Amino acid sequence: MTIKDIAAQTGYSVGTVSRVLNNQPNVSEKARKAILEAAEASGFQLNTNAQQLKQVRSQNILVLVKGSSNQLFGSLVEELQTRVAATPYHLVVDYMDEYSNEVLRAVQLSREKKPLGILFLGGNRKSFLADFDRIDVPCVLVTNDGSGMPFGNLSSVFCDDEQAVREVIEQLISWGHQRIAIIGGDRDNSDTTRCRYDGCIAALEANGLEFDPLRDYANVRFSYAGGYKGAEALLAQKQEYTAIFCMADVMAMGAIRALTDHGLRVPEDISVVGFDGLPIGEFIIPRLSTVSQDVQALAQRSLEMLRKGFETHSDPIHEIVPAQLQWKESVKAI
Amino acid sequence: MTIKDIAAQTGYSVGTVSRVLNNQPNVSEKARKAILEAAEASGFQLNTNAQQLKQVRSQNILVLVKGSSNQLFGSLVEELQTRVAATPYHLVVDYMDEYSNEVLRAVQLSREKKPLGILFLGGNRKSFLADFDRIDVPCVLVTNDGSGMPFGNLSSVFCDDEQAVREVIEQLISWGHQRIAIIGGDRDNSDTTRCRYDGCIAALEANGLEFDPLRDYANVRFSYAGGYKGAEALLAQKQEYTAIFCMADVMAMGAIRALTDHGLRVPEDISVVGFDGLPIGEFIIPRLSTVSQDVQALAQRSLEMLRKGFETHSDPIHEIVPAQLQWKESVKAI
DNA sequence: TTGTAGGCGTTATCAC
DNA sequence: GTGATAACGCCTACAA
Numbered sequence: 001m002t003i004k005d006i007a008a009q010t011g012y013s014v015g016t017v018s019r020v021l022n023n024q025p026n027v028s029e030k031a032r033k034a035i036l037e038a039a040e041a042s043g044f045q046l047n048t049n050a051q052q053l054k055q056v057r058s059q060n061i062l063v064l065v066k067g068s069s070n071q072l073f074g075s076l077v078e079e080l081q082t083r084v085a086a087t088p089y090h091l092v093v094d095y096m097d098e099y100s101n102e103v104l105r106a107v108q109l110s111r112e113k114k115p116l117g118i119l120f121l122g123g124n125r126k127s128f129l130a131d132f133d134r135i136d137v138p139c140v141l142v143t144n145d146g147s148g149m150p151f152g153n154l155s156s157v158f159c160d161d162e163q164a165v166r167e168v169i170e171q172l173i174s175w176g177h178q179r180i181a182i183i184g185g186d187r188d189n190s191d192t193t194r195c196r197y198d199g200c201i202a203a204l205e206a207n208g209l210e211f212d213p214l215r216d217y218a219n220v221r222f223s224y225a226g227g228y229k230g231a232e233a234l235l236a237q238k239q240e241y242t243a244i245f246c247m248a249d250v251m252a253m254g255a256i257r258a259l260t261d262h263g264l265r266v267p268e269d270i271s272v273v274g275f276d277g278l279p280i281g282e283f284i285i286p287r288l289s290t291v292s293q294d295v296q297a298l299a300q301r302s303l304e305m306l307r308k309g310f311e312t313h314s315d316p317i318h319e320i321v322p323a324q325l326q327w328k329e330s331v332k333a334i
Numbered sequence: 335m336t337i338k339d340i341a342a343q344t345g346y347s348v349g350t351v352s353r354v355l356n357n358q359p360n361v362s363e364k365a366r367k368a369i370l371e372a373a374e375a376s377g378f379q380l381n382t383n384a385q386q387l388k389q390v391r392s393q394n395i396l397v398l399v400k401g402s403s404n405q406l407f408g409s410l411v412e413e414l415q416t417r418v419a420a421t422p423y424h425l426v427v428d429y430m431d432e433y434s435n436e437v438l439r440a441v442q443l444s445r446e447k448k449p450l451g452i453l454f455l456g457g458n459r460k461s462f463l464a465d466f467d468r469i470d471v472p473c474v475l476v477t478n479d480g481s482g483m484p485f486g487n488l489s490s491v492f493c494d495d496e497q498a499v500r501e502v503i504e505q506l507i508s509w510g511h512q513r514i515a516i517i518g519g520d521r522d523n524s525d526t527t528r529c530r531y532d533g534c535i536a537a538l539e540a541n542g543l544e545f546d547p548l549r550d551y552a553n554v555r556f557s558y559a560g561g562y563k564g565a566e567a568l569l570a571q572k573q574e575y576t577a578i579f580c581m582a583d584v585m586a587m588g589a590i591r592a593l594t595d596h597g598l599r600v601p602e603d604i605s606v607v608g609f610d611g612l613p614i615g616e617f618i619i620p621r622l623s624t625v626s627q628d629v630q631a632l633a634q635r636s637l638e639m640l641r642k643g644f645e646t647h648s649d650p651i652h653e654i655v656p657a658q659l660q661w662k663e664s665v666k667a668i
Numbered sequence: 669t670t671g672t673a674g675g676c677g678t679t680a681t682c683a684c
Numbered sequence: 685g686t687g688a689t690a691a692c693g694c695c696t697a698c699a700a
Contacts, residue, residue, distance in 0.1 A: 001445075002693055013671045018695060026669060045442045050693035053383040053676050069412070074403060093429070108379050224617045257617040283558045283591040285619050336677055347687045352679060360685060384677035387692045 001044050010034045021046055055114055060092045061306065062115035066102050066122035068095040070222075071250070072276045072293060073121045076142070079299035080119070087307075089116065098222075103131040110135055117306040125149070125191050138309025138316075140302045143293070144191055147318035155305045155316040157298055159323035161192060164291045165199030167325060168245060168273055173207050176334030177243040177271065180204065180211075183218045183230035183255055184247035196247045196275065215239065220251070227254025235262055242270060242334060249274035249281050249290055256286075256330065267332035277326065286329035297321040335378050344368045355380055389448050394426045395640065396449035400436050400456035402429040404556070405584070406610045406627060407455045410476070413633035414453070421641075423450065432556075437465040444469055451640040459483070459525050472643025472650075474636045477627070478525055481652035489639045489650040491632055493657035495526060498625045499533030501659060502579060502607055507541050510668030511577040511605065514538065514545075517552045517564035517589055518581035530581050530609065549573065554585070561588025569596055576604060576668060583608035583615050583624055590618075590664065601666035611660065620663035631655040 003021070007014045012031055019027050020035040038044075052058060063080060065073050077093055084091045092113055096105055102123050110118070117138040128141075128149055138153050140146075146156030172180060182200050185193040197217075204211045211217075215237050218230030227246055231254070234241060244259075246252035252274030256266050264270050266286055274281060277292025298321055308314050337355070341348045346365055353361050354369040372378075386392060397414060399407050411427055418425045426447055430439055436457045444452070451472040462475070462483055472487050474480075480490030506514060516534055519527040531551075538545045545551075549571050552564030561580055565588070568575060578593075580586035586608030590600050598604050600620055608615060611626025632655055642648050 003695095004693080014694080015671055015696080016669085019670090022695085028669060031669080043438065043441070045445075047387070047446055047693050049383040049387040049446050050676085051695075053381070053387055053678085053693085054695045055676085056695095069408060078403070095427070104377070107377075111379075112381055112383050224614055228617065253614070253617050257619065260619055280558055280587070280614075283562065283587050285591065285594055338677080348678080349680085349687055349689095350685080353686090356679085362685060365685080381677050384692085385679075387677080387694090388679045389692085390679090 001042055003046070006035060006038050006042075006044055009038050052113060057116065058114045059089050060113050060115040061089050061303075062106070062109055062113055062118045063091055063093045064102050064106055064109075064118060064120050064123075065093060065095045066100070066120070067098045067222075070122070071278050071280075072143075072295070075279070075295045076121060076299055079295055080303065083299055083303055101127050101131075103127040103135070106139075107131065107134045110137065116310045119302055119306060120144075122192075124189070128154070138306055140306045140309070142298055142302045145195075145318070146316075152316065153309065155309065156318045157301045157305065157321055158319075159291075159293055159298075160320050161195040161323075162199035162202070164323040164325065165196045165245070165275075166203040168291060169200055169203035170207070171325065171327075172243050172245070172271065172273070172331070173203070173209070175331075178209060179239055179241045180209065180243045180245060181216045181218070181234045181237075181239070181241040182245050182247070183220060183227055183234070183251050185222055186219055193247060200245065216241075222248050222250060224250050224254040224257075227251030228258040229254075231255035231258035232262070235259075243273070243331070244270065245273045245275075247275050249276045249278040249288060252288055252290070252330070253280075253284060256284075256288075267330050271331040273331060277324070281328070289328045289331040290326050292324045292326050294321050294324065335376055337380070340369060340372050340376075340378060343372050386447055391450065392448045393423050394447050394449040395423050395637075396440070396443055396447055396452045397425055397427045398436050398440055398443075398452060398454050398457075399427060399429045400434070400454070401432045401556075404456070405612050405614075406477075406629070409613070409629050410455055410633055413629055414637065417633055417637055435461050435465075437461040437469070440473075441465065441468045444471065450644045453636055453640060454478075456526075458523070462488070472640055474640045474643070476632055476636045479529075479652070480650075486650065487643065489643065490652045491635045491639065491655055492653075493625075493627050493632075494654050495529040495657075496533035496536070498657040498659070499530045499579070499609070500537040502625060503534055503537035504541070505659065505661075506577050506579070506605065506607070506665070507537070507543070509665075512543060513573055513575045513577075514543065515550045515552070515568045515571075515573070515575045515578045516581070517554060517561055517568070517578060517585050519556055520553055527581060534579065550575075556582050556584060558584050558588040558591075561585030562592040563588075565589035565592035566596070569593075577607070577665070578604065579607045579609075581609050583610045583612040583622060586622055586624070586664070587614075587618060590620075590622075601664050605665040607665060611658070615662070623662045623665040624660050626658045626660050628655050628657065 003014050003017050007017045017035050020032050120141045123141050123144050141156040143158050145158050146154050187194045187197050218233045220226035220230040252272050256272050266272050274288050274290040277290050281288035281290050305317050337348050337351050341351045351369050354366050454475045457475050475490040477492050479492050480488050521528045521531050552567045554560035554564040586606050590606050600606050608622050608624040611624050615622035615624050639651050
């Protein structure tokens with residue numbers, strides 16, 4: 001079933017059928033009605049391949065999600081979906097694992113999907129500096145800082161990770177915590193990890209607390225199991241930590257389980273803080289203290305910035321959306 | 335940059351370039367080398383649209399995921415990815431929400447991606463009966479029973495939900511539980527819900543326990559919040575339940591939180607069982623008792639069955655993979 | 669308002 | 685082995 005069949009069926013030409021199916025003007029009501037009916041009846045859908053092959057520009061907004069099991073991005077995509085539904089645009093979501101090069105993928109998909117713009121959910125500075133100049137449509141980097149990169153078509157929305165983490169640590173200190181450990185990722189390969197790490201160090205140093213990365217920092221994967229292992233590694237240091245900051249909620253949940261298994265109560269014996277503000281944090285026992293990223297705001301602002309980019313061709317914007325510290329049951333003052 | 339440019343650059347024709355880029359025979363080593371080098375140098379990639387438009391059959395295996403936030407399917411897709419990586423095939427994953435018609439989507443994508451076969455992760459009998467005859471490639475319905483449907487190209491792998499749930503309930507009863515409530519979804523619109531519900535009823539009836547659906551069954555969404563609301567609704571019935579069976583782990587986690595908030599301890603005051611065997615169940619407090627679906631086996635068998643379908647053109651198979659009851663900290667004998 | 673025809677980037681079928 | 689060339693299904697001038 002192709003556009004030709006519909007044309008034959010209705011007696012109109014492929015041109016008219018195409019115009020109707022694309023909601024274009026210059027078609028009589030009669031033709032529109034007949035063609036839509038025929039299409040409906042046979043369940044006809046335009047072939048996206050042919051469409052995109054021919055089109056110079058689609059109505060697509062491309063969303064590149066780096067890290068397919070990142071639940072924060074999951075919520076973000078949902079949020080984006082509902083917002084885009086109310087616009088004339090269409091969302092094309094592409095998932096990739098944490099280790100793929102998001103920019104090269106974007107170059108490839110740009111050529112194929114001919115998107116109006118691209119939303120990067122996660123991304124590394126290194127990849128952008130290397131290849132982003134091959135992309136010419138407006139883009140927004142979401143949850144990472146894109147300022148300071150020399151690109152005229154790259155905006156960004158993100159929360160100030162470093163600042164948020166600094167506040168977390170300082171709050172913990174003000175509540176009497178002196179021995180604070182950290183569970184995070186690889187600071188050499190993740191900008192996010194690096195920012196959050198810097199925030200920790202800044203706060204600890206400002207308060208004259210000693211911190212030995214080799215002893216007090218656990219470098220693990222961003223997962224439940226990673227958090228579990230991280231906490232066990234820290235316990236093995238026999239440092240009597242009073243608090244652990246985890247760079248992701250999933251890590252925090254794994255850590256809480258490990259601590260519990262080793263006979264420690266959270267928060268009575270040790271406090272735990274996460275990062276992201278995942279929905280599940282509200283449901284676990286104890287409720288998780290966390291830095292909550294404003295998914296709503298991230299979705300709204302990134303879309304607005306992208307639209308401004310391709311609708312009015314305006315200059316890139318770099319914007320911080322505030323993160324919110326949420327102190328829940330997993331933390332206790334000493 | 336197109337295949338033509340590569341042809342011009344290397345002095346060969348588009349035909350030869352195409353053959354090289356598709357690893358086809360009848361190309362001299364010299365040509366192959368020159369063309370691959372040129373492609374490499376410019377980072378050239380074939381345009382998928384043009385490719386799929388022209389191809390009669392791709393090397394794609396299409397995976398249709400119904401319910402994009404279903405974490406069980408998330409693990410399944412990961413499992414499938416790693417397994418397919420070792421084959422000459424390629425996975426194309428398409429996510430859709432719980433309320434879309436998976437079969438119509440499959441018809442559309444079939445036409446476009448020209449897949450060798452399709453894996454349905456989740457699906458409803460109703461949609462299949464209505465439109466599946468429009469699909470002619472081999473398919474496997476995963477986690478739902480596809481037997482009893484009159485299609486020569488539809489296999490299925492699933493766990494015996496009804497049986498598993500029956501065992502759960504009977505085990506609870508044997509441990510002294512008499513007042514058992516259930517949190518689940520909409521039995522009219524979800525085959526899975528219906529199966530699990532039937533299993534409950536069968537076990538309860540067989541043991542002479544009374545069960546009033548209006549009072550003892552909470553129909554909510556498959557989410558943390560759904561489980562929370564479900565548990566609250568049940569508590570409002572003032573029935574002194576000793577155990578709650580939830581049709582999904584996410585529901586169970588929400589329920590545990592609600593029970594805790596209402597001053598009940600799990601499992602001391604009330605036992606909770608989930609379904610799915612999500613990784614996180616191992617990390618929450620208390621560790622969740624659940625019916626663990628064998629993701630490995632589901633992935634392995636569904637792929638094998640699909641390959642058998644399009645490689646040897648054999649008849650559909652319907653197979654049950656055993657689910658495993660995992661009794662953890664969230665359950666206690668009375 | 670409608671029809672016609674060329675071409676998007678590839679694959680596939682021929683000849684050579 | 686290699687090179688033309690006709691599709692694939694659609695969009696888009698342009699002509700009618």
